[in-house]
Amino acid sequence: MADKFDVIVIGAGPGGYVAAIRAAQLGLKTACVEKWIGKDGKTSHGGTCLNVGCIPSKALLEASHKFVEAKHDFDDMGIQAGDVSMDVEKMMARKDTIVKNLTGGIAGLFKANGVTAIDGTGKVTGDKQVEVTDPDGKATTYEADNIVVAAGSVPVDIPPTPLTEDLIVDSTGALEFQEAPKRLGVIGAGVIGLELGSVWSRLGSEVTVLEAMDDFLPMVDGTIAKETQKLLKKQGLDIKLGARVTGSEVKGSEVVVQYADAKGEQEVTFDKLIVCVGRKPYTQGVIGDGVGVELDERGFISVDDRCHTSVPNVYAIGDCVRGPMLAHKASEEGIMVADIIAGHKAEMNYDAIPSVIYTFPEVAWVGMTEQDAKAAGIEVKTGAFPFAASGRAMANNATEGQAKVITDAETDRILGMHIVGQHAGEMIAQGVIAMEFGSSAEDLALSCYAHPTMSEAVHEAALAVEGHAIHMANRKKRK
Ligand code: FAD
Numbered sequence: 001m002a003d004k005f006d007v008i009v010i011g012a013g014p015g016g017y018v019a020a021i022r023a024a025q026l027g028l029k030t031a032c033v034e035k036w037i038g039k040d041g042k043t044s045h046g047g048t049c050l051n052v053g054c055i056p057s058k059a060l061l062e063a064s065h066k067f068v069e070a071k072h073d074f075d076d077m078g079i080q081a082g083d084v085s086m087d088v089e090k091m092m093a094r095k096d097t098i099v100k101n102l103t104g105g106i107a108g109l110f111k112a113n114g115v116t117a118i119d120g121t122g123k124v125t126g127d128k129q130v131e132v133t134d135p136d137g138k139a140t141t142y143e144a145d146n147i148v149v150a151a152g153s154v155p156v157d158i159p160p161t162p163l164t165e166d167l168i169v170d171s172t173g174a175l176e177f178q179e180a181p182k183r184l185g186v187i188g189a190g191v192i193g194l195e196l197g198s199v200w201s202r203l204g205s206e207v208t209v210l211e212a213m214d215d216f217l218p219m220v221d222g223t224i225a226k227e228t229q230k231l232l233k234k235q236g237l238d239i240k241l242g243a244r245v246t247g248s249e250v251k252g253s254e255v256v257v258q259y260a261d262a263k264g265e266q267e268v269t270f271d272k273l274i275v276c277v278g279r280k281p282y283t284q285g286v287i288g289d290g291v292g293v294e295l296d297e298r299g300f301i302s303v304d305d306r307c308h309t310s311v312p313n314v315y316a317i318g319d320c321v322r323g324p325m326l327a328h329k330a331s332e333e334g335i336m337v338a339d340i341i342a343g344h345k346a347e348m349n350y351d352a353i354p355s356v357i358y359t360f361p362e363v364a365w366v367g368m369t370e371q372d373a374k375a376a377g378i379e380v381k382t383g384a385f386p387f388a389a390s391g392r393a394m395a396n397n398a399t400e401g402q403a404k405v406i407t408d409a410e411t412d413r414i415l416g417m418h419i420v421g422q423h424a425g426e427m428i429a430q431g432v433i434a435m436e437f438g439s440s441a442e443d444l445a446l447s448c449y450a451h452p453t454m455s456e457a458v459h460e461a462a463l464a465v466e467g468h469a470i471h472m473a474n475r476k477k478r479k
């Protein structure tokens, strides 16, 4: 038996590395096991988020957005940029440098906080035992009073479109294209489909998105989703709803995709196809036989609202457990679990987890949609404000979108905030904080917002709940 720890965390994604750092900060002897091998052949920390998820995708989204601005929008401001072109190789190299710096940074944070980094594949072999097989195949068993499983998730694949080396790819493959494909197919109009579809559309691809459901972004408030769909269509994304993919065939350097929609069987040919139809928990080999950690019917590790598994002292967090598959949700669970292990009281408010889609403009939301609230039998009031009426949005050349606040009509308590607009992802923190503090729309309306800011739209939307918006004509009569 090798070293004994207070806590061993399996997986160094945003769930695991945050849990490990917090546990060490609280005085617990902590180790974190990671098996990810980076492009340099060495262990890479940061999980999906830093290696092939949040960060590399945002690097490409930002670069491609700046390209579009320089090519099409600078002229409006009087800037003559001349011939603008994109060096995809350089864009990718920048993305890889950011990934390398951030993943390398985690190793530095582990050192600074006294977390022992163990390279290899971890397996829970008992309620207080973790076996690690290192990259050379040597197995070592460690003892730990507490174990945190943070093994993450992997993309879902579907039988009609098996992945190929480079024609039919998942999100990881779509972060590595060396040029914009002429005709790009995307299966799934979810978060990844819209973000990566946007990247390559901005760089010149004709993008067709095939989405099985009839509704577009059903988790987003109906008004905001509708406006988003319209804006993305205007940008050139051809989003086909109610299109169920039934098969595919690789023909030379092309992929022919068959799908069925309301009109019947259809066929479309692409130069590349991205399959992004969701992610599934990754638990393969992480839990040894007979340990007793239970999985649910969808393959997630079963946990309660404080991330305890069915085995005492074994916790599970992040994408491998129920709830939204988001980096910040995984990290918050990591902090909660470390606090619990250290003997502190801790809980999470799962009703106030924000989501952001980093298209342009961004879509961001927290809490209920108007439709959800009504379906739950709550009488609601709403207020909305369009960025077209915002001075800052005009100055920014970003007048598309709106902010919407949904409240309980009886108490004025904020139930949800949904925004489509430039910097929506930054603005949504106001909704999160308001909901965490149980604020009313009046609380926001009575707060002093800096002028001119995009956030003033949130202020005006809160004022509009009672028909008191200043910078637009109110639909409701003032009392
Ligand atoms: P992961 O990040 O998946 O990390 C799990 C880690 O565990 C991995 O490093 C894995 O190698 C390791 N591991 C697994 N099994 C073992 C084992 N047996 N032994 C040792 N190590 C093991 N979320 C956002 O919030 N915002 C975004 O903008 C965003 N963008 C995304 C873009 C893309 C293209 C993708 C694919 C995802 C994106 N996500 C985003 C989702 C986000 O990446 C995940 O929700 C997040 O990474 C989950 O964190 P985690 O720690 O639970 O798991």
Ligand code: NAD
Pocket: 158, 187, 188, 189, 190, 191, 192, 193, 195, 210, 211, 212, 213, 243, 244, 245, 276, 277, 278, 279, 324, 325, 326, 355, 356, 357, 358
């Ligand atoms: P998703 O669940 O967001 O979207 C998948 C879409 O594919 C759904 O709309 C679904 O109806 C559709 N679909 C499923 N099967 C289909 C089929 N056979 N044919 C056509 N459409 C089909 O999943 P994703 O976009 O793959 O993202 C995975 C996870 O990663 C999400 O949970 C998301 O939270 C996370 N993520 C987050 C961000 C972010 O926070 N900005 C970015 C990327 C990914």
